[in-house]
Amino acid sequence: MLLGADPATVRDLAAGHGTPLLLLSTQVARRQYRALTHALPRVDVHYSMKPLPHPAVVRALRDEGAAFDLASAGEVDLARVLEVDPQRCIHTHPIKRDRDIRHALDFGCRTFVFDNPYELAKLEPYKREVELLLRISFPNPQAQCDLSLKYGVAAGDALSLLGKAADAGFAVRGLSFHVGSQVADPGRFVAAIAACGRLFDLAELDGIALDTLDIGGGFPVPYVEPVSGIAEFCAPIAAALEKQFPHARLIAEPGRFVSAPAMTLVSSVIGKAERQGCVWYYLDDGLYGSYSGKLFDRADYRLIPLADLEGAARPKRHSVVAGPTCDSIDVICEGRLLAEMESDDLVVSPMMGAYTAASATDFHLFRRAKVVELVSGEEALAASSAPSPPRRIPDPVAAR
Numbered sequence: 001m002l003l004g005a006d007p008a009t010v011r012d013l014a015a016g017h018g019t020p021l022l023l024l025s026t027q028v029a030r031r032q033y034r035a036l037t038h039a040l041p042r043v044d045v046h047y048s049m050k051p052l053p054h055p056a057v058v059r060a061l062r063d064e065g066a067a068f069d070l071a072s073a074g075e076v077d078l079a080r081v082l083e084v085d086p087q088r089c090i091h092t093h094p095i096k097r098d099r100d101i102r103h104a105l106d107f108g109c110r111t112f113v114f115d116n117p118y119e120l121a122k123l124e125p126y127k128r129e130v131e132l133l134l135r136i137s138f139p140n141p142q143a144q145c146d147l148s149l150k151y152g153v154a155a156g157d158a159l160s161l162l163g164k165a166a167d168a169g170f171a172v173r174g175l176s177f178h179v180g181s182q183v184a185d186p187g188r189f190v191a192a193i194a195a196c197g198r199l200f201d202l203a204e205l206d207g208i209a210l211d212t213l214d215i216g217g218g219f220p221v222p223y224v225e226p227v228s229g230i231a232e233f234c235a236p237i238a239a240a241l242e243k244q245f246p247h248a249r250l251i252a253e254p255g256r257f258v259s260a261p262a263m264t265l266v267s268s269v270i271g272k273a274e275r276q277g278c279v280w281y282y283l284d285d286g287l288y289g290s291y292s293g294k295l296f297d298r299a300d301y302r303l304i305p306l307a308d309l310e311g312a313a314r315p316k317r318h319s320v321v322a323g324p325t326c327d328s329i330d331v332i333c334e335g336r337l338l339a340e341m342e343s344d345d346l347v348v349s350p351m352m353g354a355y356t357a358a359s360a361t362d363f364h365l366f367r368r369a370k371v372v373e374l375v376s377g378e379e380a381l382a383a384s385s386a387p388s389p390p391r392r393i394p395d396p397v398a399a400r
Contacts, residue, residue, distance in 0.1 A: 026059075035231070036219065036257060039230045042250050043215070043251065047255065048253045050075070050355075051260070052255070067089065072093065076104050076109065086108030087108065094135050094151045098122060114133075120161075134158060134174075137154055163208070174210045177192050177214070186228075189218075263352045263353035266347070268283065272342070284324050287329065293359065317338065
């Protein structure tokens with residue numbers, strides 16, 4: 001839960017660095033990456049940077065042998081700075097500016113995703129340099145975030161678009177899809193894989209030979225409720241891939257699964273109040289900071305008084321926990337049963353690596369949580385600042 005740091009270490013880190021504080025373990029990110037590669041042994045796992053574009057995580061996964069999913073010029077810049085092999089990268093944003101395409105090509109990335117004919121026109125000047133994957137839409141309202149609402153061509157229109165690309169002289173290599181974020185049912189993957197298998201067969205009848213399938217991300221992690229272990233979750237997916245695509249190149253794009261367990265948030269109670277028979281606690285981090293995933297990612301998080309982990313016996317009360325800003329929307333949770341706390345008490349939230357620091361804001365000029373990298377449960381020799389947008393991410397190598 002605390003990434004190998006016991007409560008005493010957490011107190012020491014909070015005293016030394018102040019709060020809010022994000023404890024980062026690249027060992028946990030490596031562990032998650034290995035678990036997924038073992039569960040999907042034929043699949044090239046490309047880490048999706050967007051939930052946690054922290055240089056230490058990217059560097060650790062690079063050294064682990066991971067490939068990468070890039071979707072912005074800033075992520076391309078980060079890959080370049082950290083000397084990621086561009087041949088181990090794909091650019092998956094379906095909508096790109098011309099300068100984004102040129103920037104990725106200059107880095108050496110050659111595989112791009114498209115989902116409409118307007119995007120083909122943008123790629124036309126570079127058709128001798130690029131390889132394409134066509135993104136298919138598979139709506140999934142049950143997902144935490146339905147990622148087919150904004151991107152992807154309907155399966156029924158895919159053959160026509162494949163034909164347009166092939167007739168224009170593009171090297172169309174295959175299909176990609178994303179069945180949504182934090183997916184609870186692996187059957188969604190299985191159904192999408194079957195549909196893509198049919199499209200492969202129909203494309204072949206039209207003289208278009210496809211050889212690559214990108215199954216996206218969406219592998220679940222246990223925020224508040226338990227989820228299936230990754231081996232169990234992926235078993236039917238691996239079986240479907242073996243049956244439908246025994247010889248194709250296979251790609252996955254996990255982001256949350258790798259990054260979410262890799263950070264734990266430590267915040268402090270800065271005040272409390274009694275309101276309508278309920279106790280309110282105000283933390284020094286909130287929805288505009290590390291808990292931004294509550295708004296942008298529809299995620300929920302555990303809040304655990306550190307005293308609970310130390311074995312303290314305190315009465316529990318139904319509580320409201322709010323962030324530090326003056327905005328009334330900045331409420332992290334309501335009606336949560338928590339041990340009673342006082343000002344300066346520490347609160348920890350595990351599973352805080354995905355869509356937290358990456359989407360935090362500077363609203364009200366409250367400082368963002370500082371990121372401290374842990375090594376074997378101990379503080380690293382140097383700490384980095386919380387990751388800013390990719391073009392401004394500091395490199396811990398330079399700091400050392």
